[in-house]
Each structure stands twice: as structure tokens, then as C-alpha cells.
Amino acid sequence: xxxxxxxxxxxxxxxxxxxxxxxxxxxxxxxxxxxxxxxxxxxxxxxxxxxxxxxxxxxxxxxxxxxxxxxxxxxxxxxxxxxxxxxxxxxxxxxxxxxxxxxxxxxxxxxxxxxxxxxxxxxxxxxxxxxxxxxxxxxxxxxxxxxxxxxxxxxxxxxxxxxxxxxxxxxxxxxxxxxxxxxxxxxxxxxxxxxxxxxxxxxxxxxxxxxxxxxxxxxxxxxxxxxxxxxxxxxxxxxxxxxxxxxxxxxxxxxxxxxxxxxxxxxxxxxxxxxxxxxxxxxxxxxxxxxxxxxxxxxxxxxxxxx
Ligand SMILES: [Zn+2]
Numbered sequence: 001x002x003x004x005x006x007x008x009x010x011x012x013x014x015x016x017x018x019x020x021x022x023x024x025x026x027x028x029x030x031x032x033x034x035x036x037x038x039x040x041x042x043x044x045x046x047x048x049x050x051x052x053x054x055x056x057x058x059x060x061x062x063x064x065x066x067x068x069x070x071x072x073x074x075x076x077x078x079x080x081x082x083x084x085x086x087x088x089x090x091x092x093x094x095x096x097x098x099x100x101x102x103x104x105x106x107x108x109x110x111x112x113x114x115x116x117x118x119x120x121x122x123x124x125x126x127x128x129x130x131x132x133x134x135x136x137x138x139x140x141x142x143x144x145x146x147x148x149x150x151x152x153x154x155x156x157x158x159x160x161x162x163x164x165x166x167x168x169x170x171x172x173x174x175x176x177x178x179x180x181x182x183x184x185x186x187x188x189x190x191x192x193x194x195x196x197x198x199x200x201x202x203x204x205x206x207x208x209x210x211x212x213x214x215x216x217x218x219x220x221x222x223x224x225x226x227x228x229x230x231x232x233x234x235x236x237x238x239x240x241x242x243x244x245x246x247x248x249x250x251x252x253x254x255x256x257x258x259x260x261x262x263x264x265x266x267x268x269x270x271x272x273x274x275x276x277x278x279x280x281x282x283x284x285x286x287x288x289x290x291x292x293x294x295x296x297x298x299x300x301x302x303x304x305x306x307x
Contacts, residue, residue, distance in 0.1 A: 022044070023043075023044065023045060023046045024041070024044060024045045024074045024075065024157070024160065024161055025045075025046055025048075025072050025073050025074045025075070026041060026045045026046065026047045026048075026074065026075045026076075026077065027047075027048050027049075027050065027069055027070055027072075027073040027075070027076050027077070027100075028047060028048075028050070028076075028077045028078075029049070029050050029051055029057070029060075029076075029077070029078050029079055029083075029084050029088060030049055030050075030053070030079055030140075030277075031049045031051070031052065031053040031276055031278035032053075032079075032140045032276050032277045032289070033049070033077045033078075033079065033110075033140070033149065034047045034048070034049035034277070035285045035286040035289075036140075036146060036149050036150050036175075037077060037153055038285075039150060039171065039172075039175040039286070040150050040153045040154050040157065040168055040171050040172050040175060041153070041157055041168065041171070042167065042171050044161065044164050044167060044168070045157070048069055049278075050069065050070075050088075050091075052278055053274060053276035053277050053278025053279035053280075053283065054252050054253065054274070054278065054279045054280075055253060056253040056254075057079065057083055057084070057137075057276065058083060058084075058086060058131050058225060059086055059087070060084070060087045061087075062087050062090070062091055066091050067091055067094045067095055070092060070094075070095035070097055070100060071095045071096060071097050072097075073095075073097060073099070073100050073106065074099060074106055074160060075099075075100070075106045075107075075156065075157070075160060076092070076100040076106060076107050076108070077110065078107070078108070078109050079109075079111065079137055079139075079140070080109035080110070080111035080137065081111045081116060081132075081134040081135050081136070081137035081139075082131070082132075082133060082134045082137065083138075086131075105159070105160065106160070108152060108153065108156045110148065110149040110152035110153065111137065111139060112152075113151070113152050114139045114145045114148045114149065115139065115142065115144065115145055115148070115207070116135040116136060116137075116139055117135065117136045117139070117206045117207060117210065118132060118135055118136040118203070119134070119135035119136075120132075120133060120135070129223060129225055129226050130223045130224055130225060130226070131224045131225030132203060132224040132225075136203060136206045138203070138204045138205070138206065138207060138275055139207050140207075141204070141205060141207045141208035141211070141275060142208060142210060142211040143179055143186070143211060143290065144183075144211065145207060146179060147176055147179055150172050150175050150176065150179075151172060153172075154168045154169060154172035178287070179287075182287055182290065182291075186212065186290055186291075186294050187212065189294050189298060190212040190213060190214075190294060190297075190298075191213075192307065193213070193298070193301055193306075193307055194213035195213060195214075195215055196213075196214055196215065196301065196307060197215045197217045197243055197244070197245045197246075197247075198214055198216055198245065198247040198248070198249055199216070199217060199219065199220065199236065199240060199245050199247070199248045199249070199262075199268070200216055200219055200248070200249040201219065201220040201221060201248070201249065201250045201251055201254045201259060202219065202220075202225075202251055202254065203216075203221075203224050204249075205249060205273075205275070208275075208293075212294075217239070217240075217243055217245060218236050218239055218240065218245075219236075220233075220236065220250070220254075220258055220259055220262065228258040233258060233261070233262060236262060237262055237265045240262065240266045240268060241265075241266055245266065245268055246267070246268045246301075246304040246305065247268060247269055247297075247300060247301060247304055247306055248262060248263055248268050248269070248270045248271065249271055249297075250270055250271070250272050250273070251272075251274070251275055252272055252274050252280070256270060268304065269300050269303060269304035269306075271296060271297065271300040273293050273296060273297065274289070274292075274293070276289070277289050280292065
């Protein structure tokens with residue numbers, strides 16, 4: 001069976017034609033990176049994302065088609081910080097694409113120039129199941145990091161495709177200008193809720209909370225990637241009651257059973273928010289991701305009487 005799949009893939013590789021000379025094939029691991037890449041690359045690049053926005057980016061089910069997509073990539077953009085470490089490395093190896101191997105010219109990890117929070121200072125706890133052993137990988141949820149990601153993409157596209165460097169620079173500047181306008185709007189919308197205490201399921205919202213003044217006081221997960229335990233849930237309910245926390249943010253790919261149980265004990269409201277572009281249909285690009293989340297969050301805060 002395995003041999004058959006390998007043979008089929010070889011045939012597919014042989015049949016696949018390189019993209020047109022004008023369009024550069026870019027593959028991103030997430031739809032967030034795909035959206036920012038499209039902003040910078042415009043019609044000079046063709047972008048495909050591997051994971052869908054409604055999937056947990058830590059644990060994506062690898063499809064055979066991913067290998068073919070990666071085989072044809074001129075540039076692979078990853079979130080990094082081990083976000084994709086459970087599913088991507090084997091696919092990169094199987095792609096037989098020398099360009100996109102880590103460290104190669106077609107491999108870009110923009111986390112190296114982003115603001116990364118929660119970098120562990122002591123012993124790395126990955127052995128205990130913590131999936132954030134290299135710092136918080138959900139950094140795209142601060143628009144300032146969106147800006148840094150765009151710059152990293154612009155720099156790399158300009159190296160790979162120097163003939164269009166001015167085009168990429170102009171697009172990146174335009175994205176930065178529009179992002180700046182949007183950031184002013186988002187900050188003004190969120191200003192009345194500065195310091196609002198929230199609980200989140202996973203540590204997805206650390207950068208978002210820093211950017212928009214929320215105070216994440218606790219998590220449904222005892223550690224990133226570790227499912228809720230009865231003892232942790234009990235402590236959480238006590239802490240939320242003491243601190244009068246009224247909002248629980250839950251990513252679309254987690255079971256709402258524990259959040260709902262916690263909500264019923266504490267009078268808090270459970271709000272499903274997507275950390276990624278494509279997580280819900282309205283969050284169709286990087287700008288609309290923030291538009292959608294901020295509108296839903298403010299609605300929930302008002303409904304819960306949290307402010
Ligand atoms: Zn995570």
C-alpha cells in the first residue's frame with residue numbers, strides 16, 4: 001500500500017508543471033500567513049495554505065495532497081516556534097523539495113523577527129506535554145506582528161524574485177498604512193475595556209491581549225496542549241469567582257463541555273472566537289479576523305455585563 005502511494009506521488013510529481021514564469025508558488029502553513037502573503041505578493045505570487053483556520057494549528061491532520069503542494073512550492077512560510085512541529089517536518093522531508101528545507105532559501109520563519117511572549121526561562125517543559133516550549137507561537141494575533149511578518153515576507157520575496165522587489169515594497173508599505181489605520185480603529189473600540197479580566201481555553205490570545213489591553217487571568221487547559229483536569233477546573237472556578245471574571249474565550253476546535261460547566265458555576269459567558277483567518281466565514285482575511293473578533297468580543301462583554 002505504502003509503495004503504491006509512493007509510486008502515485010512520483011507520477012504526480014512528474015506530471016506537475018512548474019508555475020508560470022510570472023507567478024511564484026508560495027505555500028503557508030496557516031491561512032493567517034496566506035492572507036498576509038497575498039497582501040505583499042499581489043498577483044506576482046500564488047498562495048496556498050495547508051491548515052484551515054478552523055483547525056487547531058498545533059495538531060493538523062496531514063493530507064497526502066500537502067506533500068504535492070509542498071513539492072511545487074518556491075517559498076514555504078511557517079509560523080515557527082514549534083507550532084507545526086507535530087505535523088510539518090515529515091511533510092517537508094517527503095516533499096523532496098530542496099528549496100524549502102529548513103534553513104534553505106525557500107523556507108521562511110517570520111517568528112525570528114516577531115515579538116514573542118512567554119519564552120520559558122527555566123527548564124523547557126515539552127517533555128511534560130507543554131506545546132509552547134519555545135514561547136507563545138500565536139504571535140500573529142498582535143497586528144504589530146502582522147506588520148513584522150509582512151516585512152519578513154517582503155524581504156524574502158525580494159531576494160527570490162529581485163525583478164519585482166519594488167512591487168513587493170510598494171505592496172508592503174500599502175499594507176502597513178492600511179493596518180495602521182485599522183489598528184487605530186480597533187484600539188479605540190477596545191479602549192473602554194482596558195484591563196478586563198478574561199479566561200481563555202488555550203494560550204492563543206496572549207499577544208492579542210497585550211495589543212488590546214485585556215488581562216488573561218487563567219486558562220481552561222492546565223498547560224498548553226494538556227486537556228482540562230478536575231482539580232484544575234475546580235481551582236479555576238474558585239479563582240474566577242474571586243476575580244469576578246465574566247468572559248471565557250474558546251477556540252472553535254475545542255470541546256465546550258468544560259467551559260460551559262465553568263460558566264454555569266461562575267455566571268460567565270462562553271464566547272467562541274477564532275484565532276485564525278478562515279476559522280469562521282466572516283474572518284476571511286487578516287483585517288476581517290480582527291474586525292470580527294473585536295465586534296464579537298464587545299458584544300459578549302455587553303451581554304455578560306462585564307463592564
Ligand atoms: Zn498554542
